[in-house]
Amino acid sequence: MKLILTSEVTGLGAPGDIVEVKSGYGRNYLLPRGFAILWTRGGEKQISSIKKARDAREIRDLGTAQEVAGQLKSLKVVLKTKAGDSGRLFGSITTGDVADAVKAAGGPLLDRRRIEIAPAIKSLGSHRVSVKLHPEVSAALDIEVVAA
Structure with missing residues (x-):
């Protein structure tokens, strides 16, 4: 299952990352808790806004x-x-x-x-x-x- 992370998940990735996970993990854990959204071509457009928000919060260097x-x-x-x-x-x-x-x-x-x-x-x-x-x-x- 291909997902776009909306928040940081330890051991998986940061907001805006596209990840491939097992369908049960995505369907039963990541999606219901709002940690990820389904990957679509339209969803890929949201990645830039997610990464901008992440960059604003992060310490740069x-x-x-x-x-x-x-x-x-x-x-x-x-x-x-x-x-x-x-x-x-x-x-x-x-x-x-x-x-x-x-x-x-x-x-x-x-x-x-x-x-x-x-x-x-x-x-x-x-x-x-x-x-x-x-x-x-x-x-x-x-x-x-x-x-x-």
Whole structure:
């Protein structure tokens, strides 16, 4: 099955890429979630607009990515959230929460889809989050989760 990706799918491709996948994967996972659209000649015209939107969001070159990684390394990010008496959170910290906290701390604007929270953050304290800025550059971001 030939599809055009509309959002990034790990291990498959980036928005605007034309990919060939098994029909079950495309029909049952990619299409219903809006990660892809069927490939057609008319759909190929949409690729340019998808790639323009992707280019606007991406960090363009390696030097800029390394500069942003340096900014993130020196940044102190504090997230305030509701927690119980034992230090356990009501819910968990999401990538959107981290992106908003970085922006509020005076850091660069980050795309929440580039932030990776390995084990879910469900407790107060110090945690490390990975941010994939460029295919060759990842930055580690230390965040402090405190009770509100």
